Every structure is written in C-alpha cells, then in structure tokens.
Amino acid sequence: MNNKNYVLTTVFFLLLCTSSLFAVEIKYNFSKGAVYSYNYSRQDSSTVNAPVIGKKSNSNSQSLDFIIKSVGFRDNAFILDIGNREATYRRYISSNGDIIGSPAEDRDTFPFFFIFPDVDWNVGKTFTKTTEVSTFGKIVPVVWNFTLTGIDSTRNLADIGFEAKFKIANDDRLYSKTMTLSGKLIFNLSEGVIHQATWKSNYGAKQICKERTITRDLWSFEKQSTHILRMTGVER
C-alpha cells in the first residue's frame, strides 16, 4: 500500500516536471539600447488562366532591410523605433506583441497583428483568435490558430506554427474562391525576439458564366505570396 502511494507520487511529480519542461512563456524582451537588424523579403506570383491564351504568369520579389532600435521600457511597453533610412516609426509594444501606441501611424490602417498568449504555453496547445476584415461593406471573419509546435531547449528556440482561415461567403455562384495563409515562426526565448518567420498566402478564384442550364468556365486567378523575415544581427 505504501509502495503504491510512493509510485503514484513519483509519477505525479515526474508529470509535473515534464509539463513544466515543455511549457514556456513567449514574450518580447528587447534590451534597452540594442539594435536588432532584420531582412524582410517577399515574393509574389500571380497567374491568370483564360480560354485560348492559357496561363499567363507574373512574379516579382522584393527585399527590405530594417532595424528595430530599443529605446527603453515604460508603462509596460517597449519603446521601439522601427524602420530604415527612408522612414522610421516609433511604436510602443507590450511584451505580448500588442501595439499600445504609435504616434505617427493611423491605427485604422494597421493590418492584423497577432498577440502571444500571456500564460504559459504548452507544446501542442493551440490558441485561437477570431478577427474581422471589412472591405467595401463585406465583412470576412478570419480565424487565426497559433500552435506551439516544439521547443529546442539546446538553442533556446520555440517553434510556433500559425494559420489563418478566411470564412469567405461563396454566395455568388459565378465566382468561387479560396484563401489560406499559414506559416512558421521561430522565437528566440533567451533574447526575447523573433529569430525567423516564414509564411505563405494562397488565393485562388474561378469565374464561370451560367445562363439557364449552360455553364462555361471563364477565367481563373491564382495568387501566392511568400514572406520571409530573418534576424540578421544584434548590436548592443
């Protein structure tokens, strides 16, 4: 009886240790005065498919180097100067990634930014966030899923996978479309910054013509964008 209790206690203790080993808190921790250099590159390709002329494709890639200068920390927010020689914006970002303030920018024009959970994150656990995008009177709900896929304890890196599901109402029978976005982010736990991120968006649309019982395929469009963000250096 005593042995059984002993075994159960040991198992419980081991489980507790294991779960704490595979649970981390993802949060930014910019060092005051440090300058983080990044390279952001984006590759866009689009294809249109029409009868007779077949597929016509177009692609282009662009790259941008920028820096994040950590000015300080005040009122639970990091004061960051983000930009390059051409333009620099000051942003007040909390440790979970939420923008508290940005004096020179219009918040309404901001894209969606994801925020890390404020609690310990277990490997395999998924956080869900639903947002809405409004364009020309259309409201499209977007469901974001973030999953901590793994922790590299030797290099102190956390792998986060994310994907966005766009709930597009295909109410128009003449136009069907799909939209997906998925990616991966490597977070440097010891530095408290994003080390690398890669994500890809796919868009496909097909337009048909329908009159009574006759249906004809008209055009189809495909768009792909691949984004890569890499940290290139830190100066303290």
Next chain:
Amino acid sequence: MRKYCLLICFVLLCSISYSQEIDSYDIITPLKLWLLNNEAKAMSELGCDGMIISKNSTPLSILPKIPFTEKKAEEELWTMHRKLYSFLNDTQKIYDLSKRYANGKFAVAIKQARPEVWGYSPFVFTGFGLPKIISTETRKNFLKSLAVVIGLDIKRDADLSARLRELIRSLKDEEYRFLREYMSMFKALYPSEKSVAQLEAFLNQGPKKPFGNGLSEVVDAVKDAFSESESELDTSEDSLEELDSLADSETETKQKEVEQMEAPDPDAANMYDIW
C-alpha cells in the same frame, strides 16, 4: 392628367422606335457589355480579396509599413481586352459604313441630290459664267462635307473588305482566336441573341468576299471632288471655312488657343474608346 399620360406614352413610343432605328446595325454591343460586365465583376472581386489578403499578410507588429508593389498577371488579360474592344469598335464602323451607305440606295440619293441647283438659282439671270462656277464649287463642297459627316476616308474606304482584312491582321493570331472563343461562348450562353452570329459571319465572310460595292460609287464621286480641287485646296475657301469666318472673333481666338494645345495621342484615345 390623361393628356399628360398620353403625352408620356407618345414620347416613350417615339424614343423606343428611335432607339430601334439607330441600333439596327449594332452587332457588337451585347458581346461587349457581356465581356465588360464579367471583367468588372472579376476586377471588383480581385480588388476586395486583395485587400483582405493585404490586411492579413503582415501579422507581426515589429514589421514596418512596407510599400511593396505587386505586378498582377490579370493586367495582361485586361490589356488584351482593351485591344479587343478597340477591334470591335472598328469592326462596327466598317459594318455600319457598309450597311448604311453601301447599299446602293445612298449612291442613288447622292446622284439625285442637287444642292448646287439651289445654290446658283438666285444668280441664273445675273451673268454668263457665274452659275456654272458656283454650281461646280457647291457640288464639290457638298461632296467633301458629306465625306466628313459620314466619316468616309476615300483612301481607306475604297475597299471595305481590304480594310476589314487589315483590321483582323492588326490582331495577333492568339488574340483573334481569343475573341472567337468569347464569341462562341456568348453564342452558347445566349442562343437567341443574333448580333454575335452576325458579327461572326461578317468577320468570316467580309475579308473573303468584297462587300460594300455601293459605297465605291460614293467614294468615286468624292474622290473626283477631291482630286479636282486638290490643287485649289490651299487657296480656295470651302464652305466650312466660310462658316468658320462667320463665327465671331471671340470664338476664333478660343479656337486658336485650342489648336495650340498639344494634340492627344490617337492610340491612347483608342485604348479607352471602348463604347
């Protein structure tokens, strides 16, 4: 009240009969409207969806605002469409010319029309040679003005079949096949719409068989008028110049200002001339 209702009905009936009259030779509008409508729909959907993607494509708050430009493959398709719209407009012009003025009746009407008679009748008893000079000049000016009004170019429109052949040749093979595909698609979708069948038949038969022979008589008459007065064109005052001279000085100065302005690029005008 009843009078007003009757008047409105009368006006509506008149407008319907008038619109039927002016559109009786239209063979391109249904196809063009169908294509434009689909194009507008695609542009609208792509624009909306592009905004949704761009609002979600940079989800990290540490990324700066990035003014990236995107080259869109569909632009190539729209450019090709603009070329097709321009082609259809020119085809309609040829068809219009052949239907309206090349049916023989118009040539007969031109031969019968004698505006010079009315021009010299007041001077019949005034002198010996004056009526003849006036009548010749009036006839020439009448034919020249007529050519301008109906949009007749004596060099270009002498052979409408050749003009159509040249127009088809201006499209690349792929572009022409693309248009044919749209036409067959339209025909399948709207079998009761006969205008596209007419357009297809015109494009098939027009370059092969000479048409618009009735117009050649008009062209010959106008050509004669032009060739006779070609040497005099710079010195003699034609009827249009006379009309211009009657305009007040203010209009003249304004006209000069307009003439001094840079002429628009004819190709650019063509590109947007889709109606």
